Amino acid sequence: MPKGVNIIKEQFYQASDILDICILAGELMLKNGAETYRVEDTVTRIARSYSISHVNVFVTPTAIIMTMQDPEGTIDHTELLRVVNRTIDLHKIALVNDLSRRIANHPLPLETVREQLEQIDTSTRTYPYWFQILSAALGSGCLMMMFNGTWPDFLPAFITGGIGYAVFLKVQQVINVKFFSEVFASFLIGLLAVAFVAMGVGQELDKIIIGSVMPLVPGLAITNAVRDLMAGHLLSGLSRGVEALLTATAIGSGVAIVITFL
Structure with missing residues (x-):
């Protein structure tokens, strides 16, 4: 049996893949004006929804640092992302929050989560x-x-x-x-x-x-x-x-x- 996180229909996800999704969600929130505590809470909940229990995340207004372990607790995965351009878009923050709640209630395939996050990122509701x-x-x-x-x-x-x-x-x-x-x-x-x-x-x-x-x-x-x-x-x-x-x-x-x- 491959090592990873068994989530949906016998699909196994590596901790590194889950980490990428968490970083993408955190980036979307941070660059659109979310508070740092909200970003930390959201990405932590997403990671734990996929059975990742050992999670540490540190967010500043310009950077996200996140570390998590495999379910076996043998390998650490760390990623650092710098956020340079920031704006205010509360609608995108609300969409990511809504997606994280749906993941917490019923974990979705990572491919689906990535697609929805990318759609949120490219969507524009800016008034003329x-x-x-x-x-x-x-x-x-x-x-x-x-x-x-x-x-x-x-x-x-x-x-x-x-x-x-x-x-x-x-x-x-x-x-x-x-x-x-x-x-x-x-x-x-x-x-x-x-x-x-x-x-x-x-x-x-x-x-x-x-x-x-x-x-x-x-x-x-x-x-x-x-x-x-x-x-x-x-x-x-x-x-x-x-x-x-x-x-x-x-x-x-x-x-x-x-x-x-x-």
């Missing part, structure tokens, strides 16, 4: 740019009102927020450095807000700027940082916290340049 910009513009106007703004400032915040977010997306495509994209976008937001107030279209400069920069604020990064710290993942929590701090610095710097020199 015009819809993202319109949503950012509408959100800017509404958030400006939440910060005790007035209706005369709604249109300036709407236009400023939409244009600022459009610039953020465009610069991000060109230079692919989020920090500089946020600096350029916040600089333009401050410039437009000052122009609207100078023309008499807007009244309260601070309210217009605050509402317009809100689509750029790293809300999810801050939430994940706090959640990781609460879960005891100090390295990941501090890393995400620094990332959020850099974004806040970029936004503040762009606006400060305009206010200082104009």
Whole structure:
């Protein structure tokens, strides 16, 4: 009888094959914005669903290190994966979570799991740019009102927020450095807000700027940082916290340049 994990219909899977599936699932979650504790929990559950009892996994915002043993406990298998490009796609995280639950309830053939993970990876539910910009513009106007703004400032915040977010997306495509994209976008937001107030279209400069920069604020990064710290993942929590701090610095710097020199 071949050594391995007997799962379905007398099929035997090597621990190395199960490790590859776990790493693929963890990569999908991590690069789409999942918390590190969630990635560790999900890949551990997947491995144990295939009768792998000895599992150790360590996840940071940019890397996954996972080690597991054969069922006999004789051979260690270790894999390291670096995650460079990260974005926010909660839908893909939910799909991987759903797949892991189905595996926990009834282990699926590894070939099927790999196919479904690859389908999740290639699937795109990103809204078109015009819809993202319109949503950012509408959100800017509404958030400006939440910060005790007035209706005369709604249109300036709407236009400023939409244009600022459009610039953020465009610069991000060109230079692919989020920090500089946020600096350029916040600089333009401050410039437009000052122009609207100078023309008499807007009244309260601070309210217009605050509402317009809100689509750029790293809300999810801050939430994940706090959640990781609460879960005891100090390295990941501090890393995400620094990332959020850099974004806040970029936004503040762009606006400060305009206010200082104009």
